[in-house]
Amino acid sequence: xxxxxxxxxxxxxxxxxxxxxxxxxxxxxxxxxxxxxxxxxxxxxxxxxxxxxxxxxxxxxxxxxxxxxxxxxxxxxxxxxxxxxxxxxxxxxxxxxxxxxxxxxxxxxxxxxxxxxxxxxxxxxxxxxxxxxxxxxxxxxxxxxxxxxxxxxxxxxxxxxxxxxxxxxxxxxxxxxxxxxxxxxxxxxxxxxxxxxxxxxxxxxxxxxxxxxxxxxxxxxxxxxxxxxxxxxxxxxxxxxxxxxxxxxxxxxxxxxxxxxxxxxxxxxxxxxxxxxxxxxxxxxxxxxxxxxxxxxxxxxxxxxxxxxxxxxxxxx
Numbered sequence: 001x002x003x004x005x006x007x008x009x010x011x012x013x014x015x016x017x018x019x020x021x022x023x024x025x026x027x028x029x030x031x032x033x034x035x036x037x038x039x040x041x042x043x044x045x046x047x048x049x050x051x052x053x054x055x056x057x058x059x060x061x062x063x064x065x066x067x068x069x070x071x072x073x074x075x076x077x078x079x080x081x082x083x084x085x086x087x088x089x090x091x092x093x094x095x096x097x098x099x100x101x102x103x104x105x106x107x108x109x110x111x112x113x114x115x116x117x118x119x120x121x122x123x124x125x126x127x128x129x130x131x132x133x134x135x136x137x138x139x140x141x142x143x144x145x146x147x148x149x150x151x152x153x154x155x156x157x158x159x160x161x162x163x164x165x166x167x168x169x170x171x172x173x174x175x176x177x178x179x180x181x182x183x184x185x186x187x188x189x190x191x192x193x194x195x196x197x198x199x200x201x202x203x204x205x206x207x208x209x210x211x212x213x214x215x216x217x218x219x220x221x222x223x224x225x226x227x228x229x230x231x232x233x234x235x236x237x238x239x240x241x242x243x244x245x246x247x248x249x250x251x252x253x254x255x256x257x258x259x260x261x262x263x264x265x266x267x268x269x270x271x272x273x274x275x276x277x278x279x280x281x282x283x284x285x286x287x288x289x290x291x292x293x294x295x296x297x298x299x300x301x302x303x304x305x306x307x308x309x310x311x312x313x314x315x316x317x
Contacts, residue, residue: 027127027152036129040154043068046094046162048150050118050131056109057116058133058148061093063187065295066158069234070190073257083191083199091188091258094293096166098264100178100278101144104137107182112138116146127152145171158297165317167288170281179277181217181252181268185291186260189236192227195255201227205300206251207309213255217269219248222309223259224300233298237305241290243317245279261291290317 027045030037034051037044043064050058063071072093074081090109097116099107106114116133123130130149134142151163164185168175194200195213205211206220215223221242226235238259240249246263250270253259262269266277281287292312296303 026154029124029127029129029152031121031124036124038152040152040160045152045154045160048129055092056090056113057092057095057097057106058118058131059092059095060162063094063162063293063295065160065234065236066297069229071187071234071236071295073188073190081190083197085191085197085256087256088188088258091186094162094187096146096148096164096185098177098184099180099182100176100264101135102173102176103178104135104143105182106135107180114138114143122147123149142172144175145169160295162293163290164293165288165290167286168281169286170283172283174283175281175285177264177279177281179264179267179275181262181265183252183262183264184260185238185262185289186252186258187236187238187293189225189257189259191257192229193225193236194257197256202257203227203299204253207248207306213253215251215253216255217250217252217265219250221248221313222305223251223253224305225259226299233302235294235296235298235300235303235305237294237296237300237303237309239292239294239309239312241292241315241317242313244289244291245287261289263289288317290315 026041028039036048038046046060046063061077065071073084075084075086076089080086097106099105104114114137116135119132121131128151133146135144147167149165153161191199193202195202204225206215207222208220222239224237226233249261249263252262264277266272267274
C-alpha cells in the first residue's frame with residue numbers, strides 16, 4: 001500500500017475523472033481571507049480554515065448537515081455551545097493529523113508540538129480542491145509533506161458528504177508513523193451525538209454490528225452515530241475505503257463525541273506489543289488514505305448506510 005511519488009499523478013487523475021461525473025452543480029467554493037467557503041446552493045456547508053495562527057492544522061469548521069443542522073461542536077473555535085464541554089482543545093471540528101510522526105506529536109497542541117502548515121492550493125475548481133501542506137516540528141523543521149483532496153456533495157436536502165483523500169509523503173527523510181491511539185482522521189461532534197453527558201442523546205453502530213462505546217478500538221469498515229433533533233434522527237457516518245492500508249481500520253471512537261479513523265494504534269486498541277502498529281516510509285515513498293463523511297437523516301438501518309458504503313467502496317482512489 002506504499003507508493004512512489006511517480007504514481008501520485010496517475011491515481012489523482014483516476015480519482016478526479018470519476019468524481020467529475022457526479023453532479024456537483026449545487027456546490028460552490030470561494031477563497032476568502034485564509035479560508036475557503038463551501039456552500040450548497042445559497043447555504044453554508046463548511047469552511048476550510050487553513051491560515052490561523054491560533055490553530056495547529058487546517059480544519060473544516062463549522063460543518064453543517066441536512067437542513068443546516070450543526071454536525072461539529074463550536075469549542076474551541078468559538079465560545080462553547082449549549083451542553084459542550086471545554087475539553088480537548090485539539091479536537092477542532094473535523095481534521096487530519098497524527099500523534100507520533102518521527103516522534104513529534106501533531107495531535108495535541110502546545111509548546112514543542114507539531115504544526116501542519118498550508119503551502120498552496122494545487123487545484124480549486126467546482127466542488128473540489130487539493131492543497132499541499134508541510135508538517136513541522138516545534139522548532140520549525142519540516143518532517144514531511146501531505147497533499148489532501150476534498151470533494152463536497154449535496155445529494156439531496158437529506159444528505160451531504162465530504163470525501164477526503166490524504167497522501168503523506170516522506171519528502172525530507174525516512175518517516176515513521178507511530179503506534180498511538182492519538183490519530184488520525186477525526187471529527188468532534190456536536191454534543192447531542194455523545195453517548196454520555198447532560199445533553200447526550202446519541203447512539204452508535206459499526207459495520208460489524210457492535211453498538212455503543214464498545215466500538216472503541218474495534219476494526220470496522222464504517223461507523224455511524226445518530227441522535228434525535230426536533231423529532232428527527234440526524235446522523236454522521238464515516239467510511240474507510242477498502243484500498244486503505246490496514247483496512248478495515250481501527251476506530252478511536254469515544255463516548256464523549258470524538259471519532260477518528262486510526263490505522264496505527266494497535267498497541268492501545270488491542271493490547272499488542274508497543275510499536276507493532278507503526279508504519280515506516282522510506283525517503284521518497286508515500287501512503288494514501290481515502291475516507292467519506294456522510295451527514296444524513298435516519299439511523300443506519302433506515303438510511304441504508306451499509307448499502308451506501310458498498311456503493312462508495314467501489315470508487316477508485
